[in-house]
Amino acid sequence: MRRFAQVIRVKPEKLDYYLELHRNPWSGVLDTIRQCNIRNYSIFLLDNSMLFAYFEYIGTDFEADMQKMSTDPETIRWWKETDPCQESLGIKAGEWWHTMEEVFHTD
Numbered sequence: 001m002r003r004f005a006q007v008i009r010v011k012p013e014k015l016d017y018y019l020e021l022h023r024n025p026w027s028g029v030l031d032t033i034r035q036c037n038i039r040n041y042s043i044f045l046l047d048n049s050m051l052f053a054y055f056e057y058i059g060t061d062f063e064a065d066m067q068k069m070s071t072d073p074e075t076i077r078w079w080k081e082t083d084p085c086q087e088s089l090g091i092k093a094g095e096w097w098h099t100m101e102e103v104f105h106t107d
Helices: 012-023 027-035 062-070 073-085
Strands: 002-010 038-046 050-057
Touching: 002 012, 012 073, 027 038, 027 062, 027 073, 062 073
Parallel strands: none
Antiparallel strands: 002 050, 038 050
C-alpha cells in the first residue's frame, strides 16, 4: 500500500459549488475510484483556500490505474465540474494536484 498526500488551491468564488459537489459525489465516480485501487480517500479544506487530499493506493500499477481513471466518462464529466473550481500551485510544470513527499509516518 502506498500513501499519497496532495494539495491544490480552491478558487474562493467556486468554493461553495466545490463543497456542494463533494457533499453528493456521483456514484460512478466513487465506483471508478475503487476500481482504480484507491482506498481511504479524504479531502480537507484549509482556510477556505487550500485543499489537502489523502488516499491509499492498494494496486500494483499506479500509472495504469490512473490512466484507466482518466478515460472513464463519468470521471471526465466530474472533472469538468471540479477542475474550474481549482487552481494549481504551479510547483511542477503540467501538474494539477501537487503530490507531497512523506517525511514521517507511524502506525
